[in-house]
Amino acid sequence: MTESPDPTPFPLDHLVERACENGMGxxxxxVLRDKVLNHKALRERVATLAGWLARExxxxxxxxxxxxxxxELTCLLPLAAARAGLVHVPINPLLKRAQVAHILADSGAGMLIATPSRLKSLEAGDVPNACLALDEGSALAKADEAELKIGPxxxxxNELCAILYTSxxxxxxxxxxxxxxxxxxxAVSVAHYLKLASDDVTLAVLPLSFDYGQNQLLSTWYAGGSVxxxxxxxxxxxxxxxxxxxVTTLAAVPPLWVQLTEIDWAEEASTPLRRLTNSGGALTTDxxxxxxxxxxxxxxxxxxxxxxxxxxTYLEPELVDIHPTSMGTAIPFAEILVINDAGEVAGSGEEGELVHCGPLVAHGYWQDEARMAERFKLAPMASSYxxxxxxxxxxxxxxxxxxxxxxxRRxxxxxxxxxxxxxxxxxxxxxxAGLVAEAVALGIPDDRLGHAVHLVVRGSGDDQEQANLPKALLKELPNFMQPQVIHWRKKMPLNPNGKIDRTALYRELSQGAAQ
Structure with a gap:
């Protein structure tokens, strides 16, 4: 990567052209289960799928x-749809039919490509009348038969390219x-600060419907690497x-990192890794x-x-041991301001709201002006963008x-x-305290306190260890922060993106407290 990344944006599908032009074809x-596509073959597959999409x-x-x-389909579509002048709506494969029906209706999708089993799970009315539903095998076969390749x-x-639905x-x-x-x-920003190169191999374990997951593809291909x-x-x-x-690059969220550190890693599995990236939640010191x-x-x-x-933001690797709980500083192309309650730039050590300015800011929420107005607002006066x-x-x-x-969070x-x-x-x-692997603190409505602190933890079923946790917390936290109740679990509920589902826990505990 160069000293300063190129801030000039291009149509997304040009990613496959860039690798080939730079001699990485x-x-x-x-790397799929049944075949490996080099960058030239990837370019051809994108051109073929895009041509068919543009006709259909x-x-x-x-x-x-x-x-x-x-x-192959889910990895190609972000680029092929962009080349065809269409807007890609990736749906998390873990979602159920009711959630999928909402996304199809809300987005006004003109086509749905899915696995046969997922299509069979849909009921009458789930797919809008104007939406063509195809299984992925048929879609890829039809694209090959059509032979309608289109160029970059x-x-x-600034045209719309994708709509990513929150979980x-x-x-x-x-x-x-x-x-x-x-x-x-x-893609340019991440490839730059991660120092990705053409010999890098990224294991894409995160959902491709998740912005962090999709970027695994795009940043790696921008650098000419393999996914x-x-x-x-x-x-x-x-x-x-x-x-x-x-594999040289592995991205995950905290719950997955916890699981990965609880297993034994063979030397041939861990030694090639050059970088680990975390988002979707903060890393603890432990x-x-x-x-x-x-x-x-x-x-x-x-x-x-x-x-x-x-x-x-990201934290430079050399700073992790010194500042393990820091979020770091702004990534390339991002301007990050901390704005206090008076609407001014907060001073050192002063709490405020994180405001993100610059070209990475999305274009808002699809057909949702009310919620868009809550989150997307004019940049502060101090912004250079x-x-x-x-x-x-x-x-x-x-x-x-x-x-x-x-x-x-506020x-x-x-x-x-x-x-x-x-x-x-x-x-x-x-x-x-060393007694639990994961913890979630929630405020549950309470007549006396307003909200009572409930702590949900994943850890040992040993009675002595469970008895030791409140004692450890008493040593570390002031009285007003002590949990009123500690709930021990064998596993935590996860949302479709692999993060701990705090909302599900809150709903469960709130209902229990009300009974």
């Missing part, structure tokens, strides 16, 4: 939805509108794939130590992001070294007996 690009759905800007496991698109980089853990899923420029510059998509059942499947393919112990040679990149602005910014709702602080630290802060409590602080103390 013969290098592997996509000739309306520019029409939405094309995919609902399938990782494979000439789309305006819907809170209320109705929102469709985040992303342009060619959003996705192109996101190995993997749908796994067990953590050991990940380590086996790393050994088989010589988890950082576990990752260091399991993958001592790999650079660790903690990152913070939100779908509405893709990615906002101006225009629209994403007001994250996340509370952060910046220290004297300009490093950012997460405090908590709507997640627990207000108990007049005290404002950060769930993260309680969770970190619980994990640091």
């Amino acid at each position: 013969e290098r592997p690009a996509l 759905v000739p309306e520019k800007g029409a939405r094309i939805a995919s609902w399938a496991a990782k494979g 698109s000439e789309a305006d980089a 819907g853990s809170t209320g109705r899923p929102k469709g985040v509108m992303l342009s060619h420029a959003n996705l192109w510059l996101g 190995v998509p993997l749908d796994f059942l067990f953590p050991r499947d990940v380590s086996k794939a790393c050994a088989k393919h010589g 988890l950082v130590e576990d990752l260091r112990g399991t993958f001592p040679q790999a650079d660790l990149y903690p990152m913070y992001g939100l779908t509405e602005a893709f990615r906002s 101006g225009g629209t910014a994403v007001w994250s709702g996340d509370r952060v602080k910046r220290d004297e070294n300009r490093l950012l630290y997460f405090v908590g 709507d997640a802060m627990i207000k108990s007996a007049g005290n404002r409590i950060s769930p993260q602080e309680i969770e970190e103390a619980a994990v640091a």
